[in-house]
Amino acid sequence: xxxxxxxxxxxxxxxxxxxxxxxxxxEPLYAINGKQGLEMALQxxxxxxxxxxxxxxxDGMTVLKKLREDTWGKNVPVIILTNYDxxxxxxxxxxxxKPSYYLLKTNITPxxxxxxxxxxxKIENK
Amino acid sequence: xxxxFKKIRKIIIDDSMFKMAVENAFNHIIxxxxxxxxxxxxxxxKKITHYKPEExxxxxxxxxxxxxxxxxxxKLWRKIKIEKRPFSGEIINRRKNDGQYIxxxxxSPILRHNKxxxxxxxxxxxxxQKQIDKMKSDFISIASHxxxxxxxxxxxxxxxxxxGDFGQINNNLASPLKDIEQAADKLIGLVNNLLxxxxxxxxxxxxxxTDFDLGQLTKEIIKLLEPISKQRxxxxxxxxxxxxxxFADKEKVREIFNNLIGNALKFANHGxxxxxxxxxxxxxxxxxxxxxxxGIGIAPDDQQKLFNKFQQVSTQQYGKxxxxxxxxxxxxxxxxxxxxxxxxxxxxxxKGSTFGFSLPLSGTLRSIKxxxxxxxxxxxxxxxx
Numbered sequence: 194x195x196x197x198x199x200x201x202x203x204x205x206x207x208x209x210x211x212x213x214x215x216x217x218x219x220e221p222l223y224a225i226n227g228k229q230g231l232e233m234a235l236q237x238x239x240x241x242x243x244x245x246x247x248x249x250x251x252d253g254m255t256v257l258k259k260l261r262e263d264t265w266g267k268n269v270p271v272i273i274l275t276n277y278d279x280x281x282x283x284x285x286x287x288x289x290x291k292p293s294y295y296l297l298k299t300n301i302t303p304x305x306x307x308x309x310x311x312x313x314x315k316i317e318n319k
Numbered sequence: 320x321x322x323x324f325k326k327i328r329k330i331i332i333d334d335s336m337f338k339m340a341v342e343n344a345f346n347h348i349i350x351x352x353x354x355x356x357x358x359x360x361x362x363x364x365k366k367i368t369h370y371k372p373e374e375x376x377x378x379x380x381x382x383x384x385x386x387x388x389x390x391x392x393x394k395l396w397r398k399i400k401i402e403k404r405p406f407s408g409e410i411i412n413r414r415k416n417d418g419q420y421i422x423x424x425x426x427s428p429i430l431r432h433n434k435x436x437x438x439x440x441x442x443x444x445x446x447x448q449k450q451i452d453k454m455k456s457d458f459i460s461i462a463s464h465x466x467x468x469x470x471x472x473x474x475x476x477x478x479x480x481x482x483g484d485f486g487q488i489n490n491n492l493a494s495p496l497k498d499i500e501q502a503a504d505k506l507i508g509l510v511n512n513l514l515x516x517x518x519x520x521x522x523x524x525x526x527x528x529t530d531f532d533l534g535q536l537t538k539e540i541i542k543l544l545e546p547i548s549k550q551r552x553x554x555x556x557x558x559x560x561x562x563x564x565x566f567a568d569k570e571k572v573r574e575i576f577n578n579l580i581g582n583a584l585k586f587a588n589h590g591x592x593x594x595x596x597x598x599x600x601x602x603x604x605x606x607x608x609x610x611x612x613x614g615i616g617i618a619p620d621d622q623q624k625l626f627n628k629f630q631q632v633s634t635q636q637y638g639k640x641x642x643x644x645x646x647x648x649x650x651x652x653x654x655x656x657x658x659x660x661x662x663x664x665x666x667x668x669x670k671g672s673t674f675g676f677s678l679p680l681s682g683t684l685r686s687i688k689x690x691x692x693x694x695x696x697x698x699x700x701x702x703x704x
Contacts, residue, residue: 203468203469203472205469205472205476206468206471206472206475209472209475209476209479212479212484212485213479213484216484247464276464276467276468276471277464298467298468298471299467299470299471299474299507299510299511302474302475302478303475303478303479303482303484304478304482
């Protein structure tokens with residue numbers, strides 16, 4: 194079973210993702226801030242990470258940068274799921290640390306998220 | 320009477336009166352020689368820059384300036400020295416004891432028999448005003464972000480319930496759940512519009528300009544709107560030639576169309592919507608696009624308010640207001656940003672309305688100017704980062 198780590202500081206959002214991930218046959222893990230998320234990622238080596246940007250203790254961009262410094266972490270696919278409107282600068286920064294993707298939370302339904310995960314895991318397994 | 324007027328006039332044009340007026344003016348005023356060396360500075364100069372006149376006479380405004388990119392000053396000098404035209408714009412300067420401020424600045428060449436003999440520069444300190452503007456748009460941006468998070472959960476959970484993620488749902492529940500889903504979508508739309516307004520007002524909205532066939536885009540949009548128009552029994556029809564090539568941001572043009580046709584569909588209960596286009600004689604660089612409906616029309620009093628921010632025309636005639644009151648405001652701003660405009664062509668109560676907007680045709684002088692304008696704005700933005 195593929196492991197997916199959800200890093201988000203909003204309870205409702207975590208709960209929602211955990212349910213859809215479970216229902217779609219994934220093993221979900223979660224963390225409620227960036228620092229905890231980074232630690233869990235490095236310890237559990239999930240197959241994919243959902244990462245929020247605005248979070249207490251450590252923000253999402255710092256988590257992403259630190260992940261990419263790790264030998265395992267530099268190749269794990271990361272989906273930035275945020276409600277922040279990122280500017281061009283941030284988008285280009287996200288793209289620099291591939292494989293990462295940017296999605297706006299409000300614009301995507303849970304089903305579309307599952308489709309996106311399947312698509313990404315297929316690419317990464319090639 | 321005439322005698323008195325002559326007397327006053329004599330006092331006013333008297334040198335000392337002029338000097339007193341300039342000296343005591345609320346605006347910062349400096350007079351320089353053709354090289355920009357300061358000959359005179361009024362009282363307000365000290366108030367804004369904190370420099371005493373004796374500290375700056377004989378020097379240039381760079382004493383408190385020099386905070387903008389080099390390219391900016393080059394352009395400024397080109398305008399006032401070579402083109403001999405006045406410059407007007409917002410400039411970041413620095414006060415004597417540190418602290419930047421933003422000045423609304425006008426510099427005009429002083430010409431004598433067409434020979435440049437100096438400049439007159441005025442400044443208005445608009446720092447506070449700018450800070451308030453920024454706070455306002457920061458507030459909108461933060462509030463919108465905070466609103467989006469719970470909305471994501473509401474929308475997500477409802478769509479999961481409807482998809483059967485929590486088990487089969489009772490048929491009685493499906494309909495009210497769909498209503499909640501629609502309401503959540505409307506709220507998300509409103510929040511996105513609020514963010515769009517703050518983006519445009521901050522100059523942060525990005526425009527990707529391309530050369531494309533407006534006719535093709537129009538047909539595409541009509542096709543996408545077909546399910547709604549069919550449901551409302553309204554025919555969307557194209558009249559005359561529409562295969563114009565324009566130079567604009569395709570997605571933004573799509574937004575304008577969606578807004579105008581969407582409004583027409585919303586307020587027309589029958590009949591048809593006609594889309595037509597034409598070139599006009601007075602400005603050959605533009606194509607005019609018209610969207611005509613046979614809807615309820617807009618009363619003259621309401622026509623004035625149509626393009627105001629958050630304006631909703633809401634009277635018994637129109638029924639319950641719908642939407643955010645931002646659609647036309649945003650569309651007009653977008654059209655203007657792309658060197659066009661958007662307006663109400665005509666409207667008559669119970670007969671219908673015609674809205675028009677214009678876009679630059681590709682390959683025209685206007686389209687080239689637009690390209691340069693957007694590029695220079697993007698450059699300025701990256702400079703400020």
